[in-house]
Amino acid sequence: MDMVTTSAPGKVHLIGEHAVVYGEPAIIAAVGMRCFVSAEKSDKVSVVFKQGGYENELPVEEVRGIGNKASDLWEDGNKSGDFSNVFDFCKGNKFCEVSIGTVLNDLGINEGVSINIDQNVPLGSGLGSSAAYSVALIKAISELFGKNLSLEEVNRIAYRLEQFKHGKPSGGDNSTCCFGGLVWFQKGNPNTIKSMKEEIPYKLENFVLAYTKKPEKTTGELVQMVMNLEPEYREPRIKALGRATLEMREALKAKDFGKVKELINLAQEKLAELKVSIPEIDKVCEKVKEIGGAAKGCGALGGGVVLCYHEDKEKLIGTIKSFGIEPWEADLAVEGVRKE
Ligand code: PMV
Numbered sequence: 001m002d003m004v005t006t007s008a009p010g011k012v013h014l015i016g017e018h019a020v021v022y023g024e025p026a027i028i029a030a031v032g033m034r035c036f037v038s039a040e041k042s043d044k045v046s047v048v049f050k051q052g053g054y055e056n057e058l059p060v061e062e063v064r065g066i067g068n069k070a071s072d073l074w075e076d077g078n079k080s081g082d083f084s085n086v087f088d089f090c091k092g093n094k095f096c097e098v099s100i101g102t103v104l105n106d107l108g109i110n111e112g113v114s115i116n117i118d119q120n121v122p123l124g125s126g127l128g129s130s131a132a133y134s135v136a137l138i139k140a141i142s143e144l145f146g147k148n149l150s151l152e153e154v155n156r157i158a159y160r161l162e163q164f165k166h167g168k169p170s171g172g173d174n175s176t177c178c179f180g181g182l183v184w185f186q187k188g189n190p191n192t193i194k195s196m197k198e199e200i201p202y203k204l205e206n207f208v209l210a211y212t213k214k215p216e217k218t219t220g221e222l223v224q225m226v227m228n229l230e231p232e233y234r235e236p237r238i239k240a241l242g243r244a245t246l247e248m249r250e251a252l253k254a255k256d257f258g259k260v261k262e263l264i265n266l267a268q269e270k271l272a273e274l275k276v277s278i279p280e281i282d283k284v285c286e287k288v289k290e291i292g293g294a295a296k297g298c299g300a301l302g303g304g305v306v307l308c309y310h311e312d313k314e315k316l317i318g319t320i321k322s323f324g325i326e327p328w329e330a331d332l333a334v335e336g337v338r339k340e
Contacts, residue, residue, distance in 0.1 A: 004143045007034040008135040008337040010121035011128040011176040012209070012307055012330075013298050015267050016185075016245040018226055018274060020170040023187050024242030027196070027249065028172050029204065030180040032331035033121045035132040036340065039140040042114040045104075047096045049117040054093040060104070060112050066094075067101025070164050083167035087220055090164045099134060099161050103141045106157050113141060124214050126299025131173035134161040135337045143339060154178055154337060155193075167220045173299075180336025184249070197333075200252050206313045209328040210295075210320045212280040215303035222300040226274050237270045244270070257311065261294035264309060268296035276301040284308070284325070291319050 009030040016026025046057040070090055077083035090098045100115060115137065121129040135158045142149045158174035172185040175193045182200055186192040217225070226234065244263045251259035268285050271277055277285075281297040284306045288295035293310030305328070310316035320327040 003038055003040045004140050005036060005038040005340040006136045006139040006143065006337060007036045007340055008132045008139070008177045009034050009180060009334050010132045011173055012126075012305070012332070013172075014182075014307070015248045015263060015296075016172075016241060017299055017301075018223070018271065018276065019238045019241035019245070020172050020185060020187060021168075021223055021226070022238045024238060025184060025186040025192070025245045026170070026172050027245060027252075028176040028183045028185055029332040030176050030183075030334045030336055031121075031127060031209075032334045033127065033328075035121050035129065035136045036118040037133070037136040037140040038116040038118075039137075039144045040114045041144065042112040044112045044114075045097070045100055046112075046114045047100065047117070048115070049093060049096055049119070051117075051119045051123070052093050052096075054096065056093075056096065058097065060110060063097050063101040064104050064110075065101070066097045067099075067103075067105045070098045070102065071105075071160075074163055077167065083220060086164055087167070087218065095130070095165065098164060099137055100141070102161060102164075103138050103157060106160070107142060107145065107147050109141070109145050111145070113144065115140070122211065122305075124304065125211060126215075126297070126301065126304030127209075128173040128177055128299070130165050131158060131162055131177040134158040135174060135177045139337045139339065151178055151337070165220070166218075166223070169219070169223075176336075178337050180334060182333040196249075196252075199249070202255070204332040206309055206311055206316070207332055208308045208310075208313065208316055208320065209298075209305045209330060210284050210308055210325045211305050211328065212278070212284060212325070213303045215300065217300075217302045219300040222276050222302050226276065229274065234274065237273050241267060241270050257309075261309060264294035264296050264307070265289060271297055271301055278303060281306055283323070284320070287319055287323065288316065291315060293319075 073086035
């Protein structure tokens with residue numbers, strides 16, 4: 001096989017981010033912006049990451065060593081409860097070598113590979129760019145070397161890579177980027193990862209994404225901030241988000257979009273109370289609410305995209321544009337990881 005190209009979508013939480021870390025369910029949609037990864041055999045490990053303006057070439061052993069180092073640092077972090085060393089080690093473009101090294105180690109591959117990354121999921125937007133990349137990378141390398149991985153196996157390794165970036169993530173992001181569609185996700189032993197296709201077979205329409213600004217804090221830091229809140233303050237809000245997710249499932253099934261809007265706005269209220277919203281997100285949400293729609297921040301928040309809904313999509317787009325934001329109209333519940 002000469003070259004393999006794969007792609008995986010980003011994701012957007014319809015509801016349930018942050019609460020999902022505490023075992024509450026979340027509804028997450030694969031979003032129609034994809035990360036493409038091409039892999040070719042080579043005598044070294046080389047990587048070209050277009051959007052990061054990054055190129056590098058290293059011996060296979062060195063890259064596998066980088067993968068092992070990240071793994072050791074994560075284990076240390078897991079013992080001490082402080083993941084800052086692994087976060088520092090995996091920061092920025094270094095994650096390219098960390099991820100490739102980890103995949104080679106996990107699959108027992110001792111050969112070189114040349115990787116080309118074309119990332120169309122906007123970075124740092126709450127749309128799961130790192131999960132989309134990880135899933136596409138694992139699929140590309142495994143296909144190139146003839147490893148017949150199930151989606152569950154791809155997802156298992158992707159979760160490992162997400163741990164290097166986020167410490168102890170819920171696993172919702174990588175699962176949605178891997179399996180695609182609309183996913184009911186709940187952390188547990190094992191996780192519940194359920195396609196909602198049968199319950200919600202229709203196309204989700206009239207959702208628009210509004211990008212606010214690059215978050216100043218990482219997902220790991222924002223999750224930690226919520227964890228640092230007093231449990232008596234945090235818990236009722238986490239529980240309220242969990243209940244709203246259960247109600248959202250019923251509202252979507254019944255196509256009751258009045259209720260869907262109410263729940264989206266409630267989720268934003270609770271996320272703001274958990275102190276992960278920022279004035280830029282609040283402003284978009286208020287304006288969308290004013291015109292009779294609904295909006296909430298996505299992912300870890302702290303910036304990134306706002307998910308907006310209104311039955312009159314043109315009116316929604318006009319409102320978002322009116323305060324200088326170019327809306328993104330992405331399809332929801334798209335196909336998961338695939339070979340191109
Ligand atoms: O910001 P993102 O796209 O990495 O999403 C994070 C979602 C959280 O629920 C805040 C964390 C998690 O692990 O699920």
